[in-house]
Amino acid sequence: VQLQASGGGLVQAGGSLRLSCAASGRTFSSYAMGWFRQAPGKEREFVAYISRRGVNIYCADSVKGRFTISRDNAKNTVYLQMNSLKPEDTAVYYCAGKFANNLSRDYVSYDWWGQGTQVTVSS
Numbered sequence: 001v002q003l004q005a006s007g008g009g010l011v012q013a014g015g016s017l018r019l020s021c022a023a024s025g026r027t028f029s030s031y032a033m034g035w036f037r038q039a040p041g042k043e044r045e046f047v048a049y050i051s052r053r054g055v056n057i058y059c060a061d062s063v064k065g066r067f068t069i070s071r072d073n074a075k076n077t078v079y080l081q082m083n084s085l086k087p088e089d090t091a092v093y094y095c096a097g098k099f100a101n102n103l104s105r106d107y108v109s110y111d112w113w114g115q116g117t118q119v120t121v122s123s
Helices: none
Strands: 002-006 009-012 017-024 032-038 045-050 057-059 067-072 077-082 091-098 117-122
Touching: 002 091, 017 032, 017 091, 017 117, 032 067, 032 077, 045 067, 045 077, 057 067, 077 091
Parallel strands: 009 117
Antiparallel strands: 002 017, 017 077, 032 045, 032 091, 045 057, 067 077, 091 117
8 A cells, every 4th residue: 555645835823735545556445544744853652534435534732623535435535634733733644554444643553654744833
């Protein structure tokens, strides 16, 4: 499975970005997807999860109400819509996939990873 994340960039606080993660190599609808982020000097942090068919979604408390995860299985793509961005959202954002469909906030549970896309929020 290959995952390619895109959509990062520089945005002012209060702005929005939409990240995309395109998958190839296996049937996209066979695995659950997640987004994680990692800021300099910090551990990788769970951001959001979506089940195989998009029925179950979950966002971390730190982004709840501001970020939305979604997927389009016909396009083999998962999205992270980020609104009301804050400087503390600055990080490299990674998409990840796993075969098990259960919710997991632990990055070790994920089997495949994209290369990351930088999001920088200026104050």
